[in-house]
Amino acid sequence: MKEKLKDREVLLVKEKDSNKLQAVTGLNEDGTPSTVKPEQKNEPDFLKIDKHGDALENFMSNFLSQCKDPTHFHFFKVPLNALGNVVDVLSDMLKDPENPSNKKFIDEIRVLPEAFAKKPYEAIDESRIDWSQFEKLGITKDMIDKNSLDKMLNWQKTPVLLPIKAEIGDTVIRTDARLSLREAEDGKLGLVVHAVRKEPQLDGYVYGTRLSEEDKQNLRQTGQAGRLVEIEPAKGQKMQAFLSVDKLTNELVAVRADRIKIPDEIKGVALNEQQKKDLSEGKAVYLEGMTSKNGKEFNATVRIDADKRSLEFKFDNANKLSQERQQQDKQTQSHPQEQKFRIPAKLLGVELSKEQQQSLRENKTIYVTGMLDKKGEPFNAYIKVNAEKEKLDFFKWNPDRAKKQGAEVTPDNNSKAQVAVNSEGKTNEATKKNEEPLKQGQTQPTEKQQQKQEEKKVVKSRGMKF
Template identity: 50%
Template sequence: MEQKTNDQEVLLVKEKNESKLKAVVGFDNDGKLITEPPKQANSDRFLKIDKNGYVLENFFTNFHRQYKNPTDFHFFKAPTNLVEKTASDLEKMLKGPENKSQKEMLAKHENKPEDYIKKDEKQEKPNLIDENKVDWEQLAKLGVSKDFLKNTGNLDAMLNFQKSPDLIPITVKTDNLTIRTDARLAFRQNEDGKFNVAVHAVRNRPELDRPYFGVTLTNEDKNNLIQTGNAGRILHPQYKEGETTPVFLSIDHLTNELVAARADKINIPEEIKGVKLHERQQKELAEGRAIFVDGMTSRGGNEFSAWLQINADRRGISFRFDQQKEQNQNANDQRQVHIPNSLLGKELTEEQQQKLEKRETIYVTGMYDKEGQEFNAYIKINDEKSKLDFYKWNPDKAQTKGAEVTPDKNSKTQVAVNSEGKTNEATKDVKEPLNKEQVNPTEQQKAKRNRSKTHSM
């Protein structure tokens, strides 16, 4: 997925007994750290950090496996477009780390491996896939060896039904053609019980305009996927004819592939990083929406805040560390205007729901007010107030600026009396709710009103 350069960061490292910082490029075939001088001209080759924390988590997990003394290294983050200047500034600060202001600035830029390494990484667990059942020859035909996967920290994940945490360079050869590309690899079991290699190649961009198993992505879905990597709601694709499955939909941050996870297979936690989630937060997570949580505690004991959301690629909670919290909160509030399947007793069609999601106006007939009487209205989302507004005419075609906004003319009197508690001269003594299009009392209501007046005299 494309990302603006000024939103990206790179990882700098200072080794023990060295005064200069270097930029991290990655790992070599033996799992050793590759670094380069942090020159601006070389920034395209440096390891890029994403705001979701995936790259750092994978990097530090692999780093922990390869190095016996990880405390000999100190890591810092720097904006890609300011990497050379930031490295120079940090080097100066490291010469006087006890200075209070410099100490605070160093802490702001530092990335500690223990904050990203999972607690259970140190505990050896049996793999779910038997290595003897893997077709290693098929893997070798792609130019990838078992040792390479092991040394780069990708093998364990693959042997536990996960995709490789990193992109793997592969080579596909035919009679007259050689194709080289990067891909995430996984093992998938065939009918014979053996495990073949599944290739998830890098795409230039996510395929968002093509229906996903019968589901047409709305503009809001597309924007959410591009901005956060997640659709932001539950989708219902049709993998089998006549049968839909509720899923979370996300973008693989390395390959740009659309990835789905069944909603009933994802656990919504009651507590995360020391913070208990209340019922509304759990509900919003279960619906695919993002929530902002303050006061969480990292593995290193540091307090932090982040956006939390279910990510289908990770099969669980993802963390997003956005710098512009207020801007994203406003955008999130807009996304959280709930589009209902039915409204006041009237089932909305898929087309009507999609129009609302696109912030278009719809006309709905056969709704029922608080007194159970039927009425019609134009409806449009009010993002400012995070609610649905009802109009008596199409607001997109309104001629008069500041015109009154009420249900359509056929239901104006009915809704005013039944739902808003208003009255007029003709209906002021009518106790029963009015019907659709009713502006005057019925003969029966007139008789009741007259009897009531006679009784009170």
């Protein structure tokens, strides 16, 4: 047993602005190291490094491909059987790392992630940034917060949208955009603007290739192509790539497949060969029994997101992916309107329960209370899918019951007038001069509202202004 311990090591990590050492256990879903205190009681959770194995190489490859800011973490490799002593000594040395004797020991046990990269990783030196490029777009250095700057220095896009103002001749263009930095062939650092698009540009050539109709449908519905796409960004440079939609800008983002390393396990769940193969081909995999940071188990559909360059988790613990597809197929066969109309999860400020959503899918009527129109006034209504017009209809009475009784079914005029006036700006002879929102149940202005309008007419006829 002692001989085995001599051949095994533990990976310690500290954050950039801290000297607190933690023992690495794996990777979080965002690519950052998951850790525990480097104490003997936590030994079963440690990421064990066998001198003759590839655990360290696999960890570092995944860390580099998934972590947005690799330079924020500093790693050290120490013997498992001497962990307690080394942690105490190293903690003291890190307080004075430039001391020659301390530096020598620290460098000996330091692990550099870039040593495991296919090409050396190097963060951007802030001094290389030409801020005048930003100023031409109306962006000052003060507008870039620390988080956004760190992302840009690590070759990432800003995590938030920034207001851009560009002047082209006499024309001023305003839009929101994410920003990133890219290095040209001559080594010069340039600013890249990722402007917001109304929708993903899926027609024509995308990275030198044309997308299939299935690709387009997948990108619109899930934000992912669902397979590896052969792209040709430059003539004669064909490559397999993951393709995703940037959810903030609707920009299409591609990343070479060989730049993404598929992990052996995700959140404590070991992947079998078929699951690894599916992920490497851009497909989604449903995993059960994963463990979150707070120790709770969860299930999710997992796939590679090219924009994040990491795993994307879609949380739906009710059904497995295959079950979801089977259910969708059944619904499509039974209710073809589902192909055209998507049932919302939230309607005018009210969260619809799963039972209510399912009822709408099955062409049943639901009753919803507490909805708000655009003026903030509450109203209640029976709701049913209008498959022909691909929308939801609002009713005062239950349309299913009214049909059984032979009555004529029409949308609820009670709610219809309120919503039409308050939310859609429509008027009739009774409401066109009314400036106040209708209350629940109103179809025309009250006597008090009409009196107020008459008073304003008298004032206006006398030429008085306020």
